[in-house]
Amino acid sequence: MTYESEYPPVYVTVDVVLLTVRDDALQVLLVERGAREQRGSLALPGGFVRQEEDLPDAARRELREETGVDVEPAHLEQVATFGAPYRDSRGRVVSVAYLAALPALPVPVAGTDAAAARWEPVSAALDEPLAFDHHAILEAGVDRARSKLEYTALATTFVGPTFTVAELRHVYEVVWGRSLDPGNFHRKVLGSEGFVRRTAEQRSSGRGRPAATYEHGGATLLHPPILRRAAP
Amino acid sequence: MTYESEYPPVYVTVDVVLLTVRDDALQVLLVERGAREQRGSLALPGGFVRQEEDLPDAARRELREETGVDVEPAHLEQVATFGAPYRDSRGRVVSVAYLAALPALPVPVAGTDAAAARWEPVSAALDEPLAFDHHAILEAGVDRARSKLEYTALATTFVGPTFTVAELRHVYEVVWGRSLDPGNFHRKVLGSEGFVRRTAEQRSSGRGRPAATYEHGGATLLHPPILRRAAP
DNA sequence: CTAATAGTGTCTGTCAGACAATATACC
DNA sequence: GGTATATTGTCTGACAGACACTATTAG
Structure with a gap:
């Protein structure tokens, strides 16, 4: 069937910047577009919002359909909306961008809408052409992640359910692109109320003291925050 | 003419949270809806985005058409997008919310789309029913303004082209809802690089030293920021 | 003069960062 | 033992806030 409207139609899509830390690098999940428009080019996973579907639901569904990744229990937040008139050659398409973060565990599986899905370092993704204005969307998502590490517990969604302080520090170091003093970081994390809660186990990386x-620890906002300073 | 589409139509609107400081209160510009939908109820100014119009342009245009206020030289930033499926009874309407700030100078003039436009204290506006989900949009806009005072020069858009430190402090006090130490505030403002630049004139409020x-001063991001602390 | 506000100086507690010291594992 | 990492301790400089003090106007 078709629908009629007295105004020219405006389409609403969602695009997802899904980040993870793997191989000592901040990586983003990209898909090779299988749909007719810009077929073959790399893009962020995303697609059209359905008529009775909430925006974050659409983000989760598109991510699942296009990449096989289920972001259900993890972080998903709106970043910004991109709506320049000619950002998409199919017509007027306004896209709501979302940021998600996951531990490095899941391996993407290409779904129906995308010919392939793969992780790619953010630095590399920003150096190659991406479909539509996804370069700007990716930058906005990464910027948001970097600043949210400071004052929220976002970093915990980059690691598994249990983690060491060093693993958490590694997330900060990779996302911020600078090294941090292990001692000071340790004290700050444990001093930030509700950031982390001790578990019974220990863990050894093979070298050094376990x-x-x-x-x-349940807190979403950090008091005090883990502040980022200008690189030395 | 009518347009046909293979998908049910989704409408995109913009809504503007225009804030100012007047009469020692943070106030927001509201319109009494003249359009058929929710006629007579109070709402944020806003409306449908045109086919070839960028989102911030639409925000400025709707503000001008509905209230006679021209926000051209002032601050206008995107806050968030609200798209819950049944937030608007006319159908699927996704709204991109914008935040704007102006000095208390302009008096609103009702335009064509709205029966009336008026300033109202934010505290009062949040205590009465607003159209659609504009209560949540207003809260998001005010929250954004409060936090942006900390690390951007947003406060300067609430005052005229030239201002005293006390006028700037008054903006912070009203928006944050707490009093600040005049001496410490003075030192912090002048110590934040590029926040303000001295002019030749002096100004007397009638009482005390001019x-x-x-x-x-041109800076958009403040180094160091003007931090907000928990109320004493 | 006094009142009022503008602007400066000083002290103190907090905290980030540098870096030293200790703890505990593996080889 | 030696090495590597975890964790804790110590010092120092920067800075926010409290508050005292000086400066400059009106009346």
């Missing part, structure tokens, strides 16, 4: 493990 | 006047 570390205590922690789980997310 | 104050030096300043203009915006």
Whole structure:
């Protein structure tokens, strides 16, 4: 069937910047577009919002359909909306961008809408052409992630359910692109109320003294925050 | 003419949270809806995005058409997008919310789309029913303004082209809802690089020593920021 | 003069960062 | 033991806030 409208139609899509930390790099999940428009080019996963579907639901569904990744229990937040008139050659398409973060565990599986899905370092993704204005969307998502590490517990969604302070520090170092003093970081994380909660186990990386493990302590906003300073 | 589409139509609107400081209160510009939908109820100014119009352009245009206020030289930033499926009874309407700030100078003039436009204290506006989900949009806009005072020069858009430190402090006090130490605030503002630039004039409020006047110093991000602390 | 506001100086507690010291594992 | 990492301790500089003090106007 077709629908009629007295105004020219405006389409609403969602695009997802799904980040993870793997191989000592901040990586983003990209899909090779299988749909007719810009077929073959790399793009962020995303697609059209359905008529009775909430925006974050659409983001989760498109991510699942296009990449096989289920972001259900993890972080998903709106970043910004991109709506320049000619950003999409199919017509007027306004896209709501979402940021998601996952541990490095899941391996993407190409779904129906996309010929392929794969992780790629953010630095590389920003150096190659992406479909539509996805370069700007990716930048906005990464910027948001970098600043949210400072004052929210976002970093815990980059690691598994339990983690060591060093693993958490590695997330900060990779996302911010600078090294941090292990001692000071340790004290700041444990001093930020509700950031992490101690678990019973220990964990050894094979070298050195084994570390205590922690789980997310329930706080979403950090007091005090883990501040980022200008690189030395 | 009518347009046909293979999908049910989704409408995109913009809504503007225009804030100002007047009568020692943070106030928001509201319109009494003249359009058929929710006629007579109070709402944020806003409306449908045109086919070839960028989103911030639509925000400025709707503000001008509905209230006679021209926000051209002032601050206008995107806040968030609201798209719950049944937030608007006319159908699927996704709204991109914008935040704007102006000095208390302009008096609103009702335009064609709205029966009336008026300033109202934010505290009062949040206590009465607003059309659609504009209560949540207003809250998001005010939250954004409060946090942006900390690390951007947003406060300068609430005052005239030249201002005293006390006028700037008044903006912070009203928007944050707490009093600030005049001496410490003075030192922090002048110590934040590029926040304000001294002008030649002085200004007297009638009582006490006349104050030096300043203009915006060009910086958008403040180093160091003007931090907000928990109320004493 | 007094009242009022503008602007400066000083002290103190907090905290980030540098870096040293200790703890505990593996080889 | 030696090495590597975890964790804790110590010092120092920067800075926010409290508050005292000086400066400059009106009346």
